[in-house]
């Protein structure tokens with residue numbers, strides 16, 4: 001007779017993460033709230049169910065954090081701003097309710113750029129989160145706390161939001177996977193909007209199996225029990241025979257850092273070695289996407305976030321964008337109409353590229369994580385002020401075009417040792433296919449034993 005195998009309890013899994021948060025997050029500053037009691041209570045309830053004879057829930061033992069713009073019952077959805085009303089959410093956002101029902105345990109709330117406007121996490125009222133590879137650098141934004149927490153092993157998963165790149169960008173800069181799902185696939189209820197026509201709620205994880213299981217749950221399905229762990233990479237052979245990959249010419253141009261381009265071309269070579277055909281693709285209006293994005297999303301934000309502005313307590317970046325949006329709508333409707341036209345053209349161009357190709361490949365970002373300004377105030381921005389606004393120049397294309405996109409770690413840049421992400425963009429509904437491809441493509445970006453200190 002063999003003894004039953006000892007099974008690690010959910011409580012043990014949660015305690016291990018809480019200990020890690022305790023030791024690492026003082027300097028990283030990725031979380032703005034840690035709900036130890038709530039997490040342990042949930043973990044014990046899940047263990048008690050199993051002790052009473054129930055089958056473990058599909059995600060039991062999985063730990064996650066939510067971006068500070070997502071409702072969790074009993075917590076204030078503050079969006080890293082002083083402009084909130086101070087009232088705790090009564091209900092979980094549907095995406096949180098789904099994860100909870102599947103047995104995933106929420107540990108806390110992650111830092112972000114105020115109201116998700118930014119690309120560095122430095123506009124947060126809590127001050128900037130550090131990049132886990134190098135504390136002198138930004139983790140990216142706006143879901144920077146989410147990506148930094150996952151990269152540092154403080155949680156298995158994070159749930160972020162992506163209006164113009166805010167899931168994929170910090171994922172790329174912290175060496176993990178991040179998906180902006182197909183529009184509407186993950187419910188946006190209980191999530192503070194930015195521009196509802198671009199907003200996506202998406203998962204960030206270090207492991208493609210975890211990302212896939214979370215995505216299934218977040219979209220309302222039931223993952224198979226037992227998470228597929230380990231992204232061992234390709235096992236050789238022609239696994240991708242017949243796959244047509246379009247390398248987007250406009251996004252793979254020489255404006256990217258050489259270290260980013262080196263990793264991009266290695267990813268293309270890897271896909272070829274697996275049997276895919278990698279050929280040039282074109283999205284001619286991609287270089288015009290960022291300007292259109294800023295106009296359109298600022299105008300939308302001015303409509304949906306008016307009460308936050310009216311509080312008089314929002315920071316300068318939020319005030320600037322909401323005022324810009326209001327003045328565009330009131331005084332420059334022609335500029336908005338032009339931006340909407342760029343968006344229409346992008347939709348058509350991306351749709352055409354995705355007819356000729358199964359998936360599009362590009363860098364996620366033109367650069368690796370930027371340095372913070374030295375000795376700046378707590379809300380210091382990145383050292384090169386010209387860099388921040390351009391960070392999202394490639395990611396915004398998928399939001400405007402209405403398609404899913406995944407950032408995959410592609411190894412570190414030879415120039416600075418920081419992670420580089422490559423982006424896979426697919427047609428609506430190809431989300432799981434992108435994640436499966438990401439699992440084959442992901443290259444490790446090992447964390448240093450000690451991050452570079454500030």
Ligand SMILES: NC(=O)CC[C@H](N)C(=O)O
Pocket residue numbers: 116117118119141142161162163164165166167194392
């Ligand atoms: N929430 C987002 O996706 C933000 C994207 C981009 N960084 C911006 O500042 O608008």
